[in-house]
Amino acid sequence: xxxxxxxxxxxxxxxxxxxxxxxxxxxxxxxxxxxxxxxxxxxxxxxxxxxxxxxxxxxxxxxxxxxxxxxxxxxxxxxxxxxxxxxxxxxxxxxxxxxxxxxxxxxxxxxxx
Amino acid sequence: xxxxxxxxxxxxxxxxxxxxxxxxxxxxxxxxxxxxxxxxxxxxxxxxxxxxxxxxxxxxxxxxxxxxxxxxxxxxxxxxxxxxxxxxxxxxxxxxxxxxxxxxxxxxxxxxxxx
Numbered sequence: 001x002x003x004x005x006x007x008x009x010x011x012x013x014x015x016x017x018x019x020x021x022x023x024x025x026x027x028x029x030x031x032x033x034x035x036x037x038x039x040x041x042x043x044x045x046x047x048x049x050x051x052x053x054x055x056x057x058x059x060x061x062x063x064x065x066x067x068x069x070x071x072x073x074x075x076x077x078x079x080x081x082x083x084x085x086x087x088x089x090x091x092x093x094x095x096x097x098x099x100x101x102x103x104x105x106x107x108x109x110x111x112x113x
Numbered sequence: 114x115x116x117x118x119x120x121x122x123x124x125x126x127x128x129x130x131x132x133x134x135x136x137x138x139x140x141x142x143x144x145x146x147x148x149x150x151x152x153x154x155x156x157x158x159x160x161x162x163x164x165x166x167x168x169x170x171x172x173x174x175x176x177x178x179x180x181x182x183x184x185x186x187x188x189x190x191x192x193x194x195x196x197x198x199x200x201x202x203x204x205x206x207x208x209x210x211x212x213x214x215x216x217x218x219x220x221x222x223x224x225x226x227x228x
Contacts, residue, residue, distance in 0.1 A: 009153060032215050043117075043203060043219035044156075090155060094215040101146075101217060105155040 002027040002093045006104035014112045019063075019078040021107045023091030026072065032094040033074040035065055038106075039087045047089070050074065061085070086111045114139050117220035119204050125226045126194045134189040134223050136204030144207040145187040146171075146217065147179060149200040156203065162187055194227045201225070 007022040025031060032051050036044040048059025055067040061084075065076045074091060091104040117138045126132055138145065143164045148156040158171030162181040176198060178190045191198060201224050205217040 004155075006155075034216070036219075041222075043221045044205075044217075045219070046216055049216060101158075101215060103148075103156040105153055 004104035012110040019081045021076040023074045025093045034092040036090045119220040137186045138206040142206035143209045146205040147189045148203045
């Protein structure tokens with residue numbers, strides 16, 4: 001079964017600084033990879049996803065992620081953090097053969113003024 | 114479209130009480146899921162239903178039952194609530210293939226406290 005590890009349960013950056021949230025996955029077959037964002041007291045919202053093709057994926061709100069098969073990674077980045085980016089971020093992996101999706105434990109992003 | 118809706122939004126139970134969490138989607142999705150979210154543990158799959166009439170256990174099914182009433186509705190039942198079931202519960206659905214590559218659409222969640 002596939003699994004996801006998110007490095008760092010909490011990340012704090014200054015407004016305007018680079019955001020880097022790390023995600024490593026384990027999967028026996030080429031995976032689908034996702035990043036979701038959760039704002040306080042809300043459900044999860046899709047930021048971006050990798051399925052096939054271009055390994056650099058752009059999402060909403062200026063976020064992007066790069067699928068690196070050799071490193072089994074799918075790190076999320078944003079060049080310049082905004083206060084509104086403060087939220088919890090979840091990386092997820094899905095098996096192409098079925099609908100089984102596994103989530104990481106989440107990374108809480110704090111943005112300091 | 115309302116998307117995925119969940120009721121209730123909040124609930125407080127006493128140990129041993131029973132209740133049913135309701136989930137409905139109006140997007141004509143086949144697959145539906147129930148997750149629980151606990152601090153530091155991400156989302157863990159309780160049960161899922163690949164299609165109307167079928168249900169399967171996920172990672173943490175003990176203490177729960179589900180019913181896929183029809184294509185739209187997927188309910189989660191706690192027969193005898195325990196404090197360990199205090200959590201936030203999310204329902205999600207996936208569009209049929211080949212659309213959207215397993216992207217899950219989430220409801221707003223139900224915050225459950227068991228005293």
